[in-house]
Amino acid sequence: xxxxxxxxxxxxxxxxxxxxxxxxxxxxxxxxxxxxxxxxxxxxxxxxxxxxxxxxxxxxxxxxxxxxxxxxxxxxxxxxxxxxxxxxxxxxxxxxxxxxxxxxxxxxxxxxxx
Amino acid sequence: xxxxxxxxxxxxxxxxxxxxxxxxxxxxxxxxxxxxxxxxxxxxxxxxxxxxxxxxxxxxxxxxxxxxxxxxxxxxxxxxxxxxxxxxxxxxxxxxxxxxxxxxxxxxxxxxxxx
Numbered sequence: 656x657x658x659x660x661x662x663x664x665x666x667x668x669x670x671x672x673x674x675x676x677x678x679x680x681x682x683x684x685x686x687x688x689x690x691x692x693x694x695x696x697x698x699x700x701x702x703x704x705x706x707x708x709x710x711x712x713x714x715x716x717x718x719x720x721x722x723x724x725x726x727x728x729x730x731x732x733x734x735x736x737x738x739x740x741x742x743x744x745x746x747x748x749x750x751x752x753x754x755x756x757x758x759x760x761x762x763x764x765x766x767x768x769x
Numbered sequence: 770x771x772x773x774x775x776x777x778x779x780x781x782x783x784x785x786x787x788x789x790x791x792x793x794x795x796x797x798x799x800x801x802x803x804x805x806x807x808x809x810x811x812x813x814x815x816x817x818x819x820x821x822x823x824x825x826x827x828x829x830x831x832x833x834x835x836x837x838x839x840x841x842x843x844x845x846x847x848x849x850x851x852x853x854x855x856x857x858x859x860x861x862x863x864x865x866x867x868x869x870x871x872x873x874x875x876x877x878x879x880x881x882x883x884x
Binding site for chain 1: 809813862
């Protein structure tokens with residue numbers, strides 16, 4: 656059974672600081688996604704990572720993937736208040752499973768304070 | 770352009786009532802997914818359609834849950850004889866193809882509260 660673990664689950668940061676959110680998954684998978692969710696809103700796709708060593712950056716967020724370690728990281732650089740949200744990583748199914756569903760972590764609730 | 774839409778956005782049901790939740794995917798998207806998100810948790814997979822075919826329903830928690838997509842576009846998730854544990858946000862997502870690289874785009878969700 657594919658399991659996805661994120662840590663930390665809660666993160667309170669000061670503006671201007673850097674931090675990293677970690678996402679570990681238990682078995683081989685095709686792809687890894689990072690989503691953002693604001694309170695009461697739906698999930699917004701941030702990144703999709705498809706291969707070992709993949710790195711993607713958008714603004715103050717950078718995501719990377721190490722398939723050998725089954726680990727993805729979401730690095731936040733010089734945090735600003737607008738980044739406050741819950742961040743989910745999600746992993747595609749193992750080979751032989753459904754082509755569809757994603758397995759989500761529990762999410763990391765990020766709060767950026769002045 | 771238009772994204773995934775869901776209706777109603779909020780639904781309050783008395784225990785034992787039947788409810789129907791609607792999802793309009795992005796036009797042309799082949800794949801459609803339903804997820805259940807409990808408070809403070811990540812979404813959990815319920816079921817998956819490729820066009821009108823329901824290819825995976827392994828996540829449906831009981832036989833009270835039923836989903837359909839008869840014409841390969843709009844989908845309805847029906848919950849019969851609702852129970853309090855069914856209270857959650859139900860998210861619909863769609864993707865253009867069935868390939869492993871395709872991003873799933875999520876709708877705003879329907880928040881179901883069972884009293």
